[in-house]
Amino acid sequence: MAVDSVLSSPLGPPACEKDAKALRFIEEMTRNADSVQENVLSEILSRNAQTEYLRRFKLSGATDRDAFKSKIPVITYEDLQPEIQRIANGDRSPILSAHPISEFLTSSGTSAGERKLMPTIREELDRRQLLYSLLMPVMNLYVPGLDKGKGLYFLFVKSETETPGGLLARPVLTSYYKSEHFKTRPYDPYNVYTSPNEAILCPDSFQSMYTQMLCGLLEHKQVLRVGAIFASGLIRAIRFLQLNWAQLTHDIHTGTLNPKITDPSVREYITQKIKPDPVLADLVWKECSKDNWEGIITRIWPNTKYLDVIVTGAMAQYIPTLDYYSGRLPLACTMYASSECYFGLNLNPMSKPSEVSYTLMPNMAYFEFLPHEPNSAESTRYSPPKLVDLADVEVGKEYELLVTTYAGLCRYRVGDILRVTGFHNSAPQFHFVRRKNVILSIDSDKTDESELQKAVENASQLLKEFNTSVVEYTSYADTKTIPGHYVIYWELLAKDSGNSPSEDVLAQCCLAMEESLNSVYRQGRVADNSIGALEIRVVKSGTFEELMDYAISRGASINQYKVPRCVSFTPIMELLDSRVVTAHFSPSLPHWTPERRR
Template sequence: MSSLMDSAVVVKVISNNINKHYMNMNHGDYEMIRWFEEMAENAARVQAQTLRRIIELNRGTDYLKKWLGDINVEEMLETSTDDELQSIYTSLVPLSSHSDIEPYLQRIADGDSSPLLTQEPITTLSLSSGTTEGRQKYVPFTRHSSQTTLQTFRLAAAYRSRVYPIKPGGRILEFIYSSKTFKTKGGLTVGTATSHYFASEEFKIKQRKTKSFTCSPQEVISGGDYKQSTYCHLLLGLVFTDQVEFITSTFAYSLVQAFTSFEELWEDICEDIREGTLNSKRVTLPKMRKAVLEILSPNPSLSSRIEEKCKMLEASNWALLIPTLWPNAKYMYSISTGSMQPYLKKLKHYAGDLAIVCADYGSTESWIGVNIDPCNPPEKVTFSVVPTFSYFEFIPLYRTKEQSGGYAIDDFIEGEAVPLSQVEVGQPYEVVLTTYTGLYRYRLGDVVEVADFYKATPKLNFICRRKLILTVNIDKNTERDLQLVVEKGSQLLMRQCKAEIVDFTSHANVAHQPGHYVIYWEIKGEAEERVLGECCSEMDWSFVDHGYVVSRRTKSIGPLELCIVERGTFKKILDYYVGNGAAMSQFKTPRVDVKLMMTPEHVCLFHCAIGEVQVRVGLTWRGKVHVVGGFAERSGSDPNPYGGLERSSAEAFDPNKHGSKWDLMVNMWRLDVPPNQIVVVGDRLLSSGDCLNAWKGHVEEYDANMKIWNVIERSSVEGTKGRDGPITMMMMISGKEETSYQRLYMTMAAIGTQLYFLAGYKVNNERRVSVVHVFDTLASDNAWRSYQVSEDQEEEDDDEGEEMMSCERELCGHCCVVQL
């Protein structure tokens, strides 16, 4: 009875305090805010109920049975008080990380439908972005994930509507992107969490509940090519230029990327608006084209109006782009904390005085908090924890005045995890989650600080990701420390020569002694070396970490190194991640990439985009990362006809060895190697040989002891009619030996113990054919097979015993291996 009376009092108080903000709200928004305020008022009790509900739903799962043992869970839930339940749970179930649940997730991905993590079958897996820690990870995704996303958006929109009311039926210019999904061995759909949400019924409900609709149809969002989607988002955003109520994307980076692209695309967009067409070079995907063309119609007057504005904006370096082109937009909305903060300066350049509202705090694993103070600028944003989303714990983190020497993997001392109700203002914590989707006391890796409380729920500042630190000796600088230092250098750069930083990243170089930090800048504009030197010094002395300051004074850490990369470098990094399955909506430029530099798939990327080596091939062999081909200039290298460059050299890196550095393997490859022409088969390193100009039609194996390449005898088939090797095959296709054929491309991939060569040839300068050559590395004789490829009918050539196909047109010029 008393609890009902208390609730009645709460409702009455809320009802009696309706102010002018609520007068601007519809009933649905008012109900959302009233619901949250009641949850926040009773946050401790709601958290205990959330934990109770999670255990009740998922009791009997393999993971919980492993830790709860013989405890009668049903009796525990019925008889335990809230405090007792939380105490039992946290004393028996240990803190966990992704490595603890990875075996369970792999079994689920492989088709195991038994209750491993949840009682409800998991049919969908999310992929984390992989841009902060270097690799993507499986995370469970259920209907609850979409529902909490919808709840977050509705709650945040309700608070924004009090300050920035929008017109019913208005449009939202949303720069949102789905990545392509795929199926696991067990038939589960895998994709990014944003991709799952954009395809869900909840996404459609969100648009109805927030009274606005995105400018772009689903075919643009799910197109799978972010460049084409961005073009269509911009085009349709301008078609609805007067109806756009606000502009949004998941991250501030996506907004900056879109408007930077607009500076190059605006003339084509104006042409499309004028003619009611869609540029065939900019957008090629049939479904996307069809959906957009159904919306377009010729509008010369709108095109002329936009064109006039763009000419004016171009003259002012695109300042105030957003309010100029979308005059009725009330605000910008995106995540602007953490690694997104460096993009705020450029976003403000485009937005002028238009409000930038920071979006809400969550992760692939769970939503955490909502921005209920949209008036605050992104630099002062806090996130109020929603106590129904997950069961939250917080690990107190403490810094020591002096750290022991050696290699540091973290920069905090940990306390015992505490529940939400026991956190303290001003204290930093690591977030721990227990979710409805099967994560139990899961360490998220985010460092937050309690800024205040809203009623009884904490308001959090996001500080940084944990363990992403620059360190050489006793120094420890976080991503946030790096951002502050780069901002100092950026200000000096702007004052001295009006250039600006496009993007940046860093790593700790411990390959040479003394170790030192390396910061990479991509800049827009021109800067003299003298100015860059001053910027470098400014950043070097702007690090305030005590360990760094002391180490620089004693010269146990060397001077900071500033490297300027060519324009478009960070665009290549984006393309790399998106090409490997990350969604544009989830992309975050890696800032502090000590770990990232040590993973094979990214070593190749950063050497190619940033380093001094022009990389041709990257692979892992015998536990080491090998970067092969191109030209590397190193001190002490032997002079040669290329002017002090080691032609076709290689470098090796051991990621498992502490303090490892890149070792130059001088002249390991004395050949020009196109991409993907060196592969690992078992423990053997195989190459197609020097095929930059003309392939000799053989395979070579590397002898690590002698450091030479040897031709595999049974692969050498040039001029040997008795075997169906690649050269003989081309003679067979042409019908006579003297026929002229020219190789246009060739790429190689290993599948098991066989090498597959996809090759394109021009025959007698008239027709083109695509051929697959297959070499069996274990065969003692007749190791080659060849197939002519096309998409048309198949014929069987009995004389040669090979499958022949007619060829009407050339197929693709690249191949890769996909595990199905």
């Protein structure tokens, strides 16, 4: 029940006094976004004034924006690599931060093709925890009664590595789940998980997933929301249920635990919790043994109100699959974060995925924005880019995000492209467009992730009449052929095996993709003959599961893993090619007319 109007917030009536405090904090931060940003920058520069990095650029203790912008360069990870390597090797002098670097946070193993080490300090955990604490007070404005049940969330840790200098290097979520902030979090009736800490912290991904699924099934009537970090993670959980439901129902029926679960703390927790439940076992058996898995989430967890997953950016392509498995439950995207920094939250979490906007919280870091003009020349140190402050961005324009963090990153290009959709008070709201520079290129053509996804979506429309959809895809630029050509790997889900798309339909899908690509590409195909016909290679069901398993075996985080939309690593391409069932080429040239020349 909402508290009285004394505690009311412009965002809406809070569910409890704790929520009211959180909503007031959001209002305070966003009303004064520019002054908060000014204070954040001053605090960062003041505390890090004696670091090697700031002294190198002769900031001389200045903490104002003008001095900062005139003296400190815009950088990428490559610019900072020597300093990061020194810290990793054991140099404990104040290189980037006056506070000791406590560990490194590793970026997604599939983001831009390399694992980056992001330095962090202990107090950043407090900042992350603060942002997490704002999520449920906002969600409670839109979905009442979440204190009456639990969340089934599939959360995982990755075994950390150690740098030569003895610092841990691990994904940001692993760092958080292993922290006391998470392990000893106070009880909150609005934020109770079915998954115990023992299962979340289990380093074996099979045992962790199995136990979390089992606990979710045991409390199936109490589950009010189902989630994972990324949409792909939740689909992986459904796939896991498809492969393991028989053993799970056996455990539920008999009140015993699969002998493959050997982690002592997990076994101890489950053996105390599980009791024979033939009625529940029969329900799970009945639903999972059916060929049709449409709506399986609400069939097994009937009180689920929404799915909590990231479905923005490249994750948007999972929306049809999530709709299929959930019976079109609402999809909630709650926050925007990365290894470099936690940025902000969605103040309207029940909005359509295509309309999701994140409000950047001005207390998290100092934010700057590089206007994104795809056709302009890249800025250099000799022609520095004109950056825009948080409060000065313009609605409708796209920007690349830069951060200056308490941990010592200064004017660091995150690589995310954001579009301004509006403001909450004086704080801008952004739609995540895409990661920068994820491209295919054969000649002078450049295809980014967003354009590739659009082409796949357009082509997949041809599959609808056959009740077939594209569940996963990736691509590479094959330059071994002359001329080179785009290769797109598709994994298909055919809901009616007796009515699969023909070879001709799949060839038309190739052409539909080409028609969706930019004019430079189509000119290369039609006029210049510099690009060969696009090829779609259909791979066996489960191929992309194998691809993820391979990435995880090489150190990628199960929480952060995203299917790479472009691949070039030979073992990955060999794996994909070994699973190809059929190959199809565009049967004709796409439409192209020359632009008017001056």
